[in-house]
Amino acid sequence: MVGKLQTMKVTRIIIGIVIVAILIAAAVFVHRDKSKIHDLPEILKAGRISVVxxxxxxGFSIKDDSIFGFQYELIKAFADTLGVELVVSEHNDMKTCVDGLLKGDYDIIASFMPVTTEWKSDVLFTNPFFTSRQVLVQQDIKDSAQTFINKISDLANKTICIPENSPFKMRIEHLSDEIAMPIKISEVKGKSPEQLISMVxxxxxxxTICDEQFVTKIKMQYPNLDVSLPxxxxxxxxxxxxxKSTKLLSELxxxxxxxxxSTAYWKIYRKYY
Known part of the structure; x- marks a missing residue:
């Protein structure tokens, strides 16, 4: 009987040790996970800021040995004011960008996002740059051989191509509900809106769809396209x-x-629009 009680006591001790070890490991994991989220003090200390x-x-492009992009130049100006190194990653998939931000892989999503309830619970948005709406991009061929979309209801049973996990997807789904007819969505992996515009x-x-902000540029680059239908x-x-990056948001x-x-801003703006 005594031996059995001793065995039970030892078993409880072992179980207790295992539970404590699991709790310690979990605490360390949580601490490490949280430590990946860099607010402004950690960024300044590290001397580096990571953006996507x-x-x-x-956004961000490389041609020959040159790096360019409207948003790249804006975020580079911000990094310069902080006196830190700028590390840039590229992703056309907005879900990947948000997931990376939540994991601490990136400090800022320096890509224009529509301020919607879809993301508001996951991220903090900066002050808006501008307001814009979406427009349909199609070839400007109005003859019997081509299905030209003149009004929203004409989109019934048509297929619109967008980047994978694009914020445009929700708008198309709502549009389908509004016209009470299906609008097919084709999510194209690894393509940016600009690349899809070229494909049209x-x-x-x-x-495909783009923000109205880029309409003038698109018409200059692709005169065979129509972007008149919002x-x-x-x-x-x-x-x-x-x-958790509240200080970074305030500084940004x-x-x-x-x-x-500013004059510097408009100099950059005129290079791309």
Whole structure:
């Protein structure tokens, strides 16, 4: 009987030790996970800020030995004011960008995001850069051999191509509900909105969507395209940071308030629009 009690006692001790070890390991994991989220003091201490943007002329592009992009130049100006190194990653998949931000892989999503309830619980948005709505991109061929979309209801049973996990997807789904007819969505992996616009111009796909902000540029670059049909209401467009990066958000908003609209800003803007 005594031996049995001793065995039970030892077993309880072992179980207790195992539980404590698991709790310690979990605490260490949580601490490490949280430590990946860098607010402004950690960024300044490390001397480096990591951002993610889309691969396009308004995001981030490399040609020959030159790096360019509207949002790249803006975030580079911000990094310079902080005196830190800028580390840039490219992703056209917005879900990948948000997931990376939540894990601490990136400090800022420096890619224009519509300020919607879809993301508001996951990220903190900067002050908006501008308001814009979505427009349909299609070839400007109005003859019997081509299905030209004149009004929203004409989109019934048509297929619109968008980047994978694009914020445009929700708008198309709502549009389908509004016209009470299905609108098919084709999510194209690894393609930016600009690349899909080029594919419409060349005839590889029929329809895609872009922000109205880029319409003038698109018409200059692709004169065979029509972008006259709006399919959404105006939305604020902004960058995003982690919900724990409140000091970074404040510093970034202060920078944008001073920089956007300045002579330096308009010099950059005129290069891309």
């Amino acid at each position: 943007t889309d691969s396009s002329s308004v 111009s060349s005839g590889r796909i029929k329809y 399919i959404g209401f105006e939305q604020h467009q902004a960058w995003a940071v982690h919900t 908003n202060d920078f944008l308030t001073d920089f956007v609209g």
